[in-house]
Structure formats: structure tokens, C-alpha cells
Amino acid sequence: MTKPLLSVRDLKVEFPTRRGVLTALNGVSFDIMPGEVLGMVGESGAGKSLTGASIIGLLEPPGRIAGGEILLKGERIDNISPDAMRKVRGKRIGMVFQDPLTSLNPLYTVAKQLTETIMTHLPVSASEARRRAIALLDRVGIPAAARRIDDYPHHFSGGMRQRVVIALALCAEPELVIADEPTTALDVSVQAQIIDLIKEICAERNAAVMLITHDMGVIAETADRVAVLYAGRLAEIGTVHDVITRPEHPYTQGLMGSIPTLTQESDRLISIPGSMPRLNAIPPGCAFNPRCTQTFGRCTAERPDPIARPNGRQVACWLYDEEKAHG
Amino acid sequence: MLAYSLRRVLQSILVMLVVALISFALFRFVGDPVNSMVGQETSLADREALRRQLGLYDPFVVQFWNFITRAVQGDFGISYRLQEPVMKLILSRLPATLELALVSGTAAFILGVGFGVYTALNRRGLASNGIMTLSLIGVSLPTFLIGVLLIWVFAVELKWLPSFGRGDTVALTSWWTTGFLTPSGRASLVLPAVTLGLYQMTLIMRLVRAEMLEVLRTDYVKFARARGLSQRAIHFGHALKNTMVPVITVMGLQLGSIIAFSIITETVFQWPGIGSLFINSVKAVDVPVMAAYLMMIAAIFVIINLIVDILYYIVDPRLRLDGGGKH
Numbered sequence: 001m002t003k004p005l006l007s008v009r010d011l012k013v014e015f016p017t018r019r020g021v022l023t024a025l026n027g028v029s030f031d032i033m034p035g036e037v038l039g040m041v042g043e044s045g046a047g048k049s050l051t052g053a054s055i056i057g058l059l060e061p062p063g064r065i066a067g068g069e070i071l072l073k074g075e076r077i078d079n080i081s082p083d084a085m086r087k088v089r090g091k092r093i094g095m096v097f098q099d100p101l102t103s104l105n106p107l108y109t110v111a112k113q114l115t116e117t118i119m120t121h122l123p124v125s126a127s128e129a130r131r132r133a134i135a136l137l138d139r140v141g142i143p144a145a146a147r148r149i150d151d152y153p154h155h156f157s158g159g160m161r162q163r164v165v166i167a168l169a170l171c172a173e174p175e176l177v178i179a180d181e182p183t184t185a186l187d188v189s190v191q192a193q194i195i196d197l198i199k200e201i202c203a204e205r206n207a208a209v210m211l212i213t214h215d216m217g218v219i220a221e222t223a224d225r226v227a228v229l230y231a232g233r234l235a236e237i238g239t240v241h242d243v244i245t246r247p248e249h250p251y252t253q254g255l256m257g258s259i260p261t262l263t264q265e266s267d268r269l270i271s272i273p274g275s276m277p278r279l280n281a282i283p284p285g286c287a288f289n290p291r292c293t294q295t296f297g298r299c300t301a302e303r304p305d306p307i308a309r310p311n312g313r314q315v316a317c318w319l320y321d322e323e324k325a326h327g
Numbered sequence: 328m329l330a331y332s333l334r335r336v337l338q339s340i341l342v343m344l345v346v347a348l349i350s351f352a353l354f355r356f357v358g359d360p361v362n363s364m365v366g367q368e369t370s371l372a373d374r375e376a377l378r379r380q381l382g383l384y385d386p387f388v389v390q391f392w393n394f395i396t397r398a399v400q401g402d403f404g405i406s407y408r409l410q411e412p413v414m415k416l417i418l419s420r421l422p423a424t425l426e427l428a429l430v431s432g433t434a435a436f437i438l439g440v441g442f443g444v445y446t447a448l449n450r451r452g453l454a455s456n457g458i459m460t461l462s463l464i465g466v467s468l469p470t471f472l473i474g475v476l477l478i479w480v481f482a483v484e485l486k487w488l489p490s491f492g493r494g495d496t497v498a499l500t501s502w503w504t505t506g507f508l509t510p511s512g513r514a515s516l517v518l519p520a521v522t523l524g525l526y527q528m529t530l531i532m533r534l535v536r537a538e539m540l541e542v543l544r545t546d547y548v549k550f551a552r553a554r555g556l557s558q559r560a561i562h563f564g565h566a567l568k569n570t571m572v573p574v575i576t577v578m579g580l581q582l583g584s585i586i587a588f589s590i591i592t593e594t595v596f597q598w599p600g601i602g603s604l605f606i607n608s609v610k611a612v613d614v615p616v617m618a619a620y621l622m623m624i625a626a627i628f629v630i631i632n633l634i635v636d637i638l639y640y641i642v643d644p645r646l647r648l649d650g651g652g653k654h
Contacts (some may be wrong), residue, residue: 058552090555097553102546105565105571106645116564117554154642168554 004031005073005208006176006281012067013232015279022279024050024063025232029306032176037199037209039223039240041216041255043276046229048212052178054078055210056093057085060205068130072176091121091193094169094207096198098181100161104153110137110164111149114171121172136167142195146322157286169204177202195222216259220244228252231276231287234306238313248315252294286318294319334637339629340395346625347601350618351394360614364407403619408611413619417601418502423493424593424600426506428585430516431524435585436578439528443535444570446563447543458532465529474522474595481518489515491597523589527581534577538570545569570642579635580628587624 013025025047032038038095040048053059055070057077070078073293077088087093097103105113114133124132130149137145140157140163141271162182169177179198183191198223203208209221219226219239227237228249236249247253257270268300274291284292289299298318306314360381361374382390387417397403405414417512442462446455482490494511496504506512534635543566551561593602601620608616647652 056553058549068564086555086557088555089553095553097546097550099546103550105547105551105569107643108565109644116556116560119558120554120556154645165550204411252502320458 001068002033002075004071005034005036006014006032006210007074008051008055008068010068011051011054011065011070011168013063013189014045014052014066014316015063017062017300020280023066023232023282024279025054028232028234029068030227030234030237032208034175035127035203035206035225036225037202037211039219039226039227040212040229041214041219042229043214045276045279047232048214048229049180050232051229052095052180052210052212052289055176056089056095056178057082058089058095071325075315087121090117090169090174091172092174093175094172094174094177096165096169096179096182099185100158100165101185104161105166106153107181109152110156111152114149114164114168117226118171122296125221133167133171133191136171136234137164138169139201140164140170141193142167148302158186159194161191162186162194163197166194167203170201170207173205176208176210178210178212181214182211183218184213187303191218216244216255228255230278231282233287234314235288235292236313236317237306238309238315239311242313244312247312248309248320249288249317250319251288286316331640332637335633338597339633340631343622343625346622347395347398348391348620351391353614353618353621354394354589360407398619398622403622406608406613406616406617407615408608412614415502416616417619417623418599421606422503422505422600423598424586424589424602425596427516427519427589427592427600427639428521428582431520431522432527432582434520435524435531436526437583438532440535440574442528442563443532444539444567446532447539448537450540461535462532463528465525466506466533470522470526470591471595474592475517475520475523477518478595488517490518504645519592519598522595523585523592527585530581531574531578535570535574539566541570542566568642572639575642576635579631579638582632583624583628586627624642 008031009029011025011028012023015022015024028047028051030038031304040051044049050059050063051065054065055077056080059065065078068078069076072088072092077085080088108116111130111133115129118124118129118132119126122129132151134145137149140218142148142160142163148155153164156164166182177198182198183194186194190321195218198209198211211219214218214274223240225238226240228235228243228251230251236243236247236252243252244256247256253268253274254272256274260269272291277287277290283300285298285300286292286304288296289295292299302318304316304318304321306316309315309320341433360383361377361507365374365377367610378384383391387395401414406413406416409416431586442458446458449455478490482487489511492515493506494513494515495509495548496506497508498504548566551565556565588600588602589600590602590606593600594606597603597632601623604616605620607613608620
């Protein structure tokens, strides 16, 4: 069995505030295998982006990692020096942000931003960096890359800019790319192109992808496995096929029920009553218990840990606890 | 670029014409010029002759035209008070003011940007908080009070620096005298320069700090971090350049006001510049000097604004609308 590229173990992220400490991520654990695409879904505020920011070491202060560990190829990267972490960022873990219109520095040409990044991480000359930059732009689908490279970001459309951002994230050949809602800010017509591009280009380079999104459709088409976050905790993780066709956690079931499909007969979508709890008001026991239709005594008393299920799936729900079934 | 500059130059000429109109109006509405020029004993016939000689009976438009054509040639008439050509008076006073403005402006710019960047990058440091607190004094204390306090401490009590005047000067050309070349000239510059520049420095510093903090929060800085660029490249390459765009405008205008409104500082330190020339002319209703001063200050502001606009154009590629291929 291959070793995971990235292991997140029991990650806990806290925000100290005047009214006490908010726990934004609590006991999140998952692995990403080399070359794998892991989708990460959840509502706004569930902690998807925070997970990404924690991995790449860019949590906004006062947020901090309060517990757990993050391992890249078996080596911890959550407690190394800022300088060592800087060498991981860009070089070993690349990141694509949500809004391509604001991700690029408006005052520098695309060439300058690309060669600057390449030369920071790779021991190449300026002319070699430029040659690589042009090849990369060409690969991400910028027409006439050799000419367009000297343009400024404002000369490119949104979709084209996201291609440039992808080129920037990939220019030092990272092993993992974290894509934080890479298509949310884009036109629907170019969303699929960008997702396909990320998937293709990462597969070519054998880079793993952590795809953060709230779009289940994107996950279904792109990811190998999917992790569902709820209120800073992992609700369910498993292969995309398993989770989408047979969701086990009641929250995932609700999430799937709320997606319109063309084949389904019913014309009403199921919505989950209530809303996700605020971070300072997470109920005791399972965070989902107030909205769950199958709550029983144990759910309000004890927090469920992820329970191993067939086919590598894990579900944090007492419904699947063996002890309960047998006793 | 050329069309843009040309358009801005035309606009500047228009502004100067309006200012000229206001200056010209001074002659007609601030008392009777003939009364100011002649003594009590002058006969009515002589006064009449003078009126004709001065062209005061010509139509308004003709008088205004004559005023402008003479002004363009640097002829603003004869000072009522000193009986010397106004242009010669101003030229003899201008070096003192320009040297003072140059020294205090440069110091304010360098220290302002330096402290601004430092306090933005070390937001919570002890030194930053100290600088920010002290800068409140610079913003809130009136200039004359700072000047008087400096004279009291450094000239009266410590006797380190002279309290008034320009010290010894060296004539460079027929009208340009400089205080830079003698020890007493340089010593004399210190206190007035500090007085004049302190407010500008704190203003620039607080502006740079605020802008820098804003820029450091932007997505492109976050993306630059995610690409693993060095702190140096992020802070001074990406952040500072974006900070300078709005700062340039304010600094241009501040440089104008250092020259224009050095009146208070020049009065406190009996500095022989155009500020003190102006204030003495106002006391004596010396209209030609006042009009020329007004025109000159307007010209300085217009020229600085023109330079600022062109600098803007150089710094920010988004303004170069005609350049590059729009996609």
C-alpha cells in the first residue's frame, strides 16, 4: 500500500477572541494519496478553507493550530519554522484561490510574476525561467502565450486569469495543489473548462489535488474521494461513488437530497431544517443533532468519532456504532 | 501617453487662466492702485496721467490680455511697497523657500515612508506603538507651536542651533543664493525644516501605514505568500509598490503645500523666503506681489499635479488604456 502524500491528524484550529476561544476546526483527520483528487465540501463556515489555509501555513492571525499534526510525506509541516514553511509553499504545495480577478498583482506583468515564482524555487536562469513560463502558459491554454506573457493581469478575462493563477500555482511542480473554490467567481460556461484543466494538468504531473468547493456536481465529476465537513468536524469521508450514491451520515443524506437531478421524478427538493450552529454555540455531543431526524439519546451526550465502514469510508455518526447495534 | 499628457497640459493651462483672472481681479477690487502708488501731494492731473499710462481706462478684456501677456514674460509690475520689479523680488526670495521645502520634503518623504512601512509590518511591536503615539503629536500640534518649542529647547536652552535667519549664504548665480554650502547655513536649516516637515512626515507615515495594511490583506499578497515568495519580495516588491499609487497623489499635493504654506514657519524663524515676503505684502496691501504670489503658487500646484498624473501613469499599467491587447 502506498503511503499517503498528506496526512492530517486530529487537526484543531482555534481563534482566541475577547469572549473566549472559538474552535473552528475540531479533530479533523484525513489522508490524501499521491495523485489523488480529494474533494472537500460543506456549507460556508464549515471550515473547508481553514483546513486548506492550515495545511499551507497561511492561517490569518489570531487563528492558530491548537492541536493535531499535518504531515507531508511523513514529515510534520505544522510546527516547522516560517522560513522552512516558505520553502514548502509554492514548491511542494501550490494553491489556487477563489477570485482570479484579485489574485494577481495588478502592477506586474504575468511574466514578472511567473518568473519571480519559478526563480524563487528552482535554480534556473532568468531566460530559462521565462522559457518555462511561456511553456506553462501555453499548457494552461493561453493562446499566443509567448506574446501574452508580457501583458498585465487586467488584459486577461476572468477565465484566462484563473488559467494564469493555475500556471502560477503549478510553476514549481508541487506535489499537492489546494484549490479553494477555484470556479466560484467564474462564469458558469468556463467553470467546467477550469475544473477539467486543473484535473488534467495535475494528473500529468502526478500532483494530488485538494478541491475545496460547495458544488457537489464539481466533486462528482472530478474527485476520487470526498470529505464532508460540518461545523468544523468531519462528518463523512469516502469514495465519491459511495458517498454520492449511498450517503450514510444523516447530514450527507440531507446534502444529497438537496441537489436537483434531471432523472429524479420528484419536483420538490429536500432541505435540511435549521442552519449550521455558530462556532460559539455548537451543541454538546454530535454537532448535527439539533437538525438530525434520527437523533437518539447518545447523540446529545457524546461526540461521535469517525467510525470505519467498508471500502475505506469513515462516518462520524452513532447510527453506525457496532456497540449500539449489538447492545 | 502623448495624447494623455497633451490633454493634461491643456487642462493645466485652463486652470492657470482662471487663476490669472482671480489675480487680475485683485487689482481692481483691493483699493485703487493709483492711490497706493502715489503720495498725498500728487496732483489730480498727475494721477490722471498715471491712470492713462497704466491703461486703467482700457476695456476689461484688453487690460486682462495685457496682464496675461506680461505675466507670461515674467513681468508682474512694480511692488508698491519696495518699488522694485515683483519678479526680481520673488526670485531673490525663492531659493530660500525652495531649499527649505526641498530639505523638509525629502526628510518627510523618506522618514514617512520608512516609519509607515515599519509600523505596518510590525503592527503589534512596542516600537511601532511608540512611533504611532508620537505621530499624534505631529498631527495635532500647530506648526507655530512646534517652531516656538524647538527654538526654546534647541536655540535658547541648549544653544545648539540658531533661532532665526538663514545663516551665511553663497551666491551661485545672480539671484540664486544657497545656504547648503556654509556650516551656519546648514545649521540654520535644521529647525525650520523640522518644523515644516513634521506634520507632512506624520501624515505620510500614517497614510503609508494605512495603505500598506490594506494592501497586505489583499488576495494577491496572500497568493504571493502561497507561492512561497520571500518576505522581502512580498513586502517591498508586491505590497509597497501598490501602496505607493495613492500615496504619490497625496505626497505631490503635500509638496505643493510645503512650498505654498511655509508662511507660518518662515514667520516664526524669520526665514527670508517668499512666505514672509507674501505676509509683509498683505500687511502693506502690495497688490502686485500678492497677485504674482498667487499665480506662482497656482503654477506650482498645477505642475506638481501634472507630474503626479504622469507618475501615476508610469506606476499603474491599468491606466495605459491604449497599450496591450485587450482580450
